[in-house]
Amino acid sequence: MPKDGTINRERILESATHLVIENGFAATSLDQVIAAAGTSKGAFFHHFASKFDLAQALTERYVEADIAVLNGALVATSDIVDPVDRLIAFMRFFEDGADELMEEQSSCLYISVLTEQQLITHGTAQSINRAIEAWRHEIVDLLTAAAASAAVDLGDLDALADHVFVTFEGAFLLSRSTGEPSHMRTQLGVVRRLLEGVLRAR
Template identity: 60%
Template sequence: MPKDGSTNRARILDAAEQLVIDHGYAATSVDRVLEAAGTSKGAFFHHFDSKLALARALTERYVAADLDQLNAGLDATADVADPAERVIAFLRYYEDRGDEIMGAQSNCLYVAVLTERQLLDAGTADLVRGAVQAWRAEIARLLSAAADGRATDLGDVEDLADHVFTTFEGAFLLCRATGSPQHMRAQLGVLRRLVGAALGVDDRDAARST
């Protein structure tokens, strides 16, 4: 183990994340986290002052990974010259990685955080709002560039940006409810085709990101 105990901290966070997603924050006791992580209370309180501190650290880590996902899609499509084709390539980037996304996480932590009054009052939910706003702003920026000078059926780009984000969240729920990870890829594919039709882009000819 590294001298700074980072492996133990990560193990606690991994265990807590799955428990909070599966059972909610209120039903996830520190003892339950320790049992799942295979560690002691001493180790827990070495890294976290309280259960609330654990929740904040857990949310910070999840948000950072989520924003990394956003930036990965933006970076992978940065060289697509046509703005409308870039939107399609951006959506297809996640569609192509749908199984990978579901393999990394079985559900979204955001719902668990936003439904807990204690976390709302403690400001932890503000981290989630910041991440959601970042996705919304970047997607809206892509859509605005794509719609510029085109006759489209996109409607309000901010509403559509919200729809892109909620498609991810809805797909998580659908995958969880049915026990099949394939819905993530399928729903993102439906979204890509609908946006492509609204932009008048034949996505068979659109640039494909690597």
């Protein structure tokens, strides 16, 4: 492998991610990816056996980044002692960063992948499920602690945790459809205020 092999692979993945998010997987050709990455077909096939192999690598890379963002929010709020305050600060972490997120990308790779039945049957959805489960697990822990502290019944915590996750995906769709990126910040704010209202009602 050439000395810049790792860099070249990352450049291909970065370029492909942007193209797939903007255009969809089926509408993104390997020639477009190769041109955007400034590489060659030989270099591409040195790293990826096929377009499906690229899709799997894209998804796994995106999942790792997604879980890293989740962990970043957990670390950023880890010194907050009160469980309710920490949950609200956790939500604000994403709300405050929503505008920057939307400047970086107009949609989510998960949406692009899951609209392609061939990718689902190819197994790429399994990687996305790993991210979903990571978010659910960590948010349920935060919700459990906050509910106990506030002596409030929040109902099905798994479903509520999933609601936080799908708020991101729904906000991406809403922003993409309307051309208004502020929907991400607005929708995250709605969830944060609802949680805050319930947990601090007493």
